[in-house]
Amino acid sequence: xxxxxxxxxxxxxxxxxxxxxxxxxxxxxxxxxxxxxxxxxxxxxxxxxxxxxxxxxxxxxxxxxxxxxxxxxxxxxxxxxxxxxxxxxxxxxxxxxxxxxxxxxxxxxxxxxxxxxxxxxxxxxxxxxxxxxxxxxxxxxxxxxxxxxxxxxxxxxxxxxxxxxxxxxxxxxxxxxxxxxxxxxxxxxxxxxxxxxxxxxxxxxxxxxxxxxxxxxxxxxxxxxxxxxxxxxxxxxxxxxx
Numbered sequence: 278x279x280x281x282x283x284x285x286x287x288x289x290x291x292x293x294x295x296x297x298x299x300x301x302x303x304x305x306x307x308x309x310x311x312x313x314x315x316x317x318x319x320x321x322x323x324x325x326x327x328x329x330x331x332x333x334x335x336x337x338x339x340x341x342x343x344x345x346x347x348x349x350x351x352x353x354x355x356x357x358x359x360x361x362x363x364x365x366x367x368x369x370x371x372x373x374x375x376x377x378x379x380x381x382x383x384x385x386x387x388x389x390x391x392x393x394x395x396x397x398x399x400x401x402x403x404x405x406x407x408x409x410x411x412x413x414x415x416x417x418x419x420x421x422x423x424x425x426x427x428x429x430x431x432x433x434x435x436x437x438x439x440x441x442x443x444x445x446x447x448x449x450x451x452x453x454x455x456x457x458x459x460x461x462x463x464x465x466x467x468x469x470x471x472x473x474x475x476x477x478x479x480x481x482x483x484x485x486x487x488x489x490x491x492x493x494x495x496x497x498x499x500x501x502x503x504x505x506x507x508x509x510x511x512x513x514x515x516x517x518x519x
Contacts, residue, residue, distance in 0.1 A: 280419075280448045280486070281307040287383075287416050288314050315386050319356060330360035338365070342372035351380035359389030366393040375404035382409065383417045387424040394421065399429050406433035410441060419448030422458065431461040439473040440480060442466075447483035455490040467495060471502045474510065481510055488517040 278293055281304050286293040288311055299307055333341050345354050358366060358381070370378065370393065382405060387394060394402075402425065409418050418437075422430055422445075434442060442462075446455050459467055474484035488499060496518050503511050503518075 278482075279304055279307065281311060284416055284420070284448065285311040285314065288318065319359070319386055319389065322356075326356050327360055330357050333357075333361060333369075334365065338368040339372055342369050345369065346373060346377050351377065352384045354381045355384035355386075358385055358393060361393075363392045363396065366390070367396045370397050371401060375401070375408050378405045379408040379412065379414070379417075382421065383414060387421050391424045394424050395426060399432065402429050403432050403436070406436055410436050413441070413444075415441065415444040416448050418445045420450055422449050422454060423451050427461065430458060434458060434462065439466075439469050440477065443470055443474065443480050443483040443487060447486050452486065452490050455487055456492045456495060459487075459491075459495060464498070467498055468502055471499055471506070471514075475506045481513070484510075485513050485517045488514055491518070 279300060282296050282299050283293050285307060286296050378401070406418065418433070425433070434445070437445060446458065449455060470484065470487065474480040491499065499518065503514055506514060
């Protein structure tokens with residue numbers, strides 16, 4: 278299914294099948310719709326959220342972190358994250374458990390909290406990525422790649438097995454980043470991704486999307502492998518590489 282439909286379904290908290298009628302709509306238009314929906318959801322009750330963010334300054338960071346996990350919950354924390362002072366947000370985030378942060382990340386619009394996300398210590402981000410990988414939450418992993426420094430992205434994606442990496446790459450907000458991310462992983466990873474796709478038909482759409490974004494250098498690595506692919510996948514792969 279179109280990755281933007283999958284992300285829109287997440288934003289609306291509905292099953293992707295309910296949005297299958299959008300399959301004929303241009304992907305860019307579905308993305309614009311998703312961004313508009315996200316903006317509307319995050320701006321709802323904005324005045325109240327701003328007051329809560331302001332009030333949080335009055336309490337010590339350890340207390341705010343405890344209230345966040347025990348009272349506010351992931352959704353409310355995600356709504357407030359982009360409204361708090363950056364240094365304060367980082368201080369609180371460092372005190373939250375990776376499991377809770379993973380749940381917040383699933384609800385968060387990373388565009389609104391990039392300044393905080395990029396300042397969270399790398400070990401904390403990696404621990405959150407490990408939890409998202411355990412949950413197989415490829416949507417959240419994919420949405421954050423554009424908002425993290427390369428060093429952090431590299432450490433996080435190395436946690437993923439080949440199938441998980443393909444599924445995550447399929448869901449990047451900026452597909453043109455795929456080739457750059459692959460460049461961080463070494464020469465052996467790309468052939469492995471092609472081979473794993475040949476073994477699992479559910480990985481064909483992510484694999485084709487990945488191939489279509491490769492640089493000529495990486496395409497040269499892939500072309501000798503096409504002969505070993507199933508006929509249908511080979512035909513689609515050849516088309517993606519041209």
